[in-house]
Amino acid sequence: MLEPETRSTEHGEPERETPLRASDFLRANREALLSEWEHAMHALHAGLREKPSWLLDHMPGLLVSLADALDQGEQGPDTALADEHAVVRLDQGFDLGEVVAEYALLRKCILRRLEAQARPLEPGELERLEGALDRTVVRTVQRFAEERQRSLQALDRMAQATLDGPAVDTLLVRLLNVVMESTLTVDSAGVLMLEADRLVVRAAVGLGGDKALGSSLALGEGFVGEVAATRQPMTLRSASTDSRVVLTVLRDVGLRAVYGVPLVEGTRLLGVAYLGSRTSFGFSDADLLLFRTMCQRAAAYILQARLQDMERDARVEAQRSLALLDALLAASPLGMAFLDPELRYLRINQTLADINGFPPEAHLGRTLREMQPKAVADLMEPLLRRVLETGEPLQSFEFATPTSLMPPRGKRMWQVTFYPVREPQASGLLGLGCVLVDITHHKQTEASLQRAVDFREQLLAVLGHDLRNPLNAIGASAFQLARAEELEAPERRAVERIRKSAGRMGRMITDILDFARSKLGEGIPVSPQPMDLADVCQATLEELQVSHPGRPLLFESSGDTSGDWDPDRVAQVLGNLVSNALQHGGGDTPVHTRVRGEAHDVVLEVHNRGEPIPAELLPRIFDPFKTPVATSESASTYQKQRSLGLGLYIVHQIARAHGGRVEVRSSEEEGTTFRVYWPRAKSPPARV
Incomplete structure (x- = not known):
């Protein structure tokens, strides 16, 4: 019990004050001391509002603990509270001087309040109070220094783990091993990295580490997903039974306490790290502080390792690409080089270096003008500048060796x-890149081939022209013989065969001459005039029927069939189409010819039944000399036919000369139909 504050003497002396105990003073003035101390702390850290130094934190508890210690005669206040205060101040970013300063302010506030008291302390109480305060400061500073040293050692070991620039997975395992060695109560640790929208276990050590690798979960899923989504540390006290634990390995190994911390660098979430203990339901504040500190530093290391991995991969890919490029340049028979915007050689293969007459290494860093003769540089440099200015490639530019360089290099043709x-x-x-090809042999071969083609076409033209006169004589003689009355039936049949063969040869010669004209550039001449397409077609069929009495040639027409065309060429088209139908159609099936007037065209159709045109022949049915050679006994009749194949080509050319077109459809079910479109519009004679 507190003694009375005053008492009377026996002789009526004035009352005198009873001395205070230090513990009573602290309890009685607790609120005032805390208020004065907080005010002093605000003044001390003016302008540094980012530090929570003005919060009371453990100070109320420390005053109570200090008073209890004075009452009980202990050496100092509760050491656990002083330790916790030191850890919290370290977590809040205080340095050691600031921790000592806040205790110094508390001491000053106590002394100032004591001076203002009317009642003094009992003898020795002030010394006891000073000693208790000193022990509190010493304990707090000691704990602060220990934890800081522990953190520095762990961070130093983490830094050492990154010295050789390891890959991300290797770095994560090293960092987790540092955590395990720095915290004795930890039995399991792991890191989940954010990949796309999922968290994937990339490293794990301790209990269940091997089984955890590769496991994944979504953001917000379970305990770890919630840590990532909220970006706030979280603690579980019984992971093996908590429904929020999604990673089965954390339950299977019987973990109790689990602590998760987000790995954040700036505003970027990298992943989540966790600690687990099978022997404890919770970690100490010091261990949690150490783990958070290590995670903060680890986030920067992980990001750096990722960048190094990307750089390493890019370097490997670049080296691979360069190796492939070097192999391509070395093996290529083409001259190849790369030049910078100043037209200096960056790379050149052996082929182009040999053409230039210098080794590849002599080109590097030298300009085009330095490595090429003036005549070549004057020709090429403007072209290269234009490519650089426009950004458009220059394709297949051909040039010959300049005259001034022919004696030493010879006459060559190039394509660049x-x-x-x-x-x-x-x-x-x-x-820009450069590809140079020697096309001298190609040009020589091309010229030889062109000469051969020209000779063939001239030969066909001469042959067709020179054969026409004797063939006309044969036809005329056969006609005269056919009129002789004294010929017997066998002789008349022989004369008739001569006439038919001569007519067929005449049509073939006409086709050859038309083909030669089209290939020699003269084109197939046409002379359009007003005519009725149906009348010309009917007359042509009547002539053909005489030559083929055994095959019915059917004809029908409809609509307006008049227009401006060349009647002789129309007859030639129909003759070639009907001859083709007779040749490839069924032996006794009729050939249908239809003429149909439409709004802008008159359509001529020739249809026959029989074996369809082979699919591989359809795309080039109108090409000259296109009939394939039979390769087996089962080959089609089209493959077994051996003819020049000029008839359909001439049909196509005549239709084009009139501004029209030709189509063909052929199938087993519908037969074969050639359709020619003759435009009605009058036009001047055209050449193809």
Whole structure:
């Protein structure tokens, strides 16, 4: 019990004050001391509002603990409270001087309040109070220094783990091992990295570490997902029974306490790290502080390792690309080089170096003008500048060896292509590439082939023209013989065969002459005039029927069939189509010819039944000399026919000369139909 504050003397002396105990003073002035101390702390840290130094934190509890210690005669206040205060101040970012300063302010507030008291302390109480305060400061500073040293050692070991620039997975395992060695109560630790929209276990050590690797969960899923989604540390006290634990390995190994911390670098979430203990339901504040500190530093290391991995992969890919490029340049029979925007050689293969007459290494860093003769540089440099200015490639530019260089290098023909080389994002030009091909042999072969083609076409023209006169004589003689009355039936049949063969040869010669004209550039001449297509077709069929009495040639027409065309060419088209139908159609099936007037065209159709045109022949049915050679006994009749194949080509050319077109459809069910479109519009004679 507290003694009375005053008492009377026996002789009526004035009352005198009873001395105070230090513990009573602290309890009686607790609120005032805390208020004065907080005010002093605000003044001390003016302008540094980012620190929570003005919060009371453990100070009320420390005053109560200090008073209890004075009452009980202990050496100092509760050491656990002092330790916790030291850890919290370390977590809040205080340095050691600031921790000592806050205790110094508390001491000053106590002394100032004591001076203002009318009642003094009992003898020795002030010394006891000072000693208790000193022990509190010493304990707090000691604990603060220990934990800081522990953190520094752990961070130093983490830094050492990154010195050789390991890959991300290797770095994570090393960092987790540092955590395990720095915290004795930890039995399991792991790191989940954010990949796309899922958290994937990339490293795990301790209990269940091997089984945890590769496991994944979504953001917000379970305890770990919630840590990632909220970006706040979280603690579980019984992981093996908590429904929020989604990773089965955390339950299977019987973990109790689990602590998760988000790995954040700036505003970017990298993943989540966790600690687990099978022997404890909770971790100490010091261990949690150490783990958070290590996670903060680890986030920066992980991001750096990721960047190094990307750089390493990019370097490997670049080296691989360069190796492939070097192999391509070395093996290519083409001359190839890359030049920068100043037209300096960056790379050149042996082929082009040999053409230039210098080794590849002599070109590097030298300009085109330095490595090429003036005549070549004057020709090529403007072309290269144009590619750089426009960004458009120059394709297949052909040139001959300049006259001044022919004595030493010989007469050669070259083809060169220049193309711009852009940055990956196409934001600018890195330079340009050059591909040079020696086309001398190709040009020589091309010229020889052209001469052979010209000779063949001239030969066909001469042959067709020179054969026409004797063939006309044969036809005329056969006609005269056919009129002789004294011929017997066998002789008349022989004469008739001569006439038919002569007529067929005449049509073949006409086709050859038309083909030669079209290939020699003269084109097939046409002379359009007003005519009725149906009348010309009917007359042509009557003549053909005489030559083929055993095959019915059917004809029908409808609509307006008049227009401006060349009647002789129309007859030639119909003759070729009907001859083709007779040749490839069924032996006794009729050939149908239809003429149909439409709004803008008159359509001529020739249809026959029989084996369809082979599918592989349809795309080039109107090409000359296209009939394939039979390769087996089962080959089609089209493959077994051996003819020049000029008839359909001439049909196509005549239709084009009139501004029309030819179509063909052929199938087993419908037979074969050739359809020619003759435009009605009058037009001047055209050449194809």
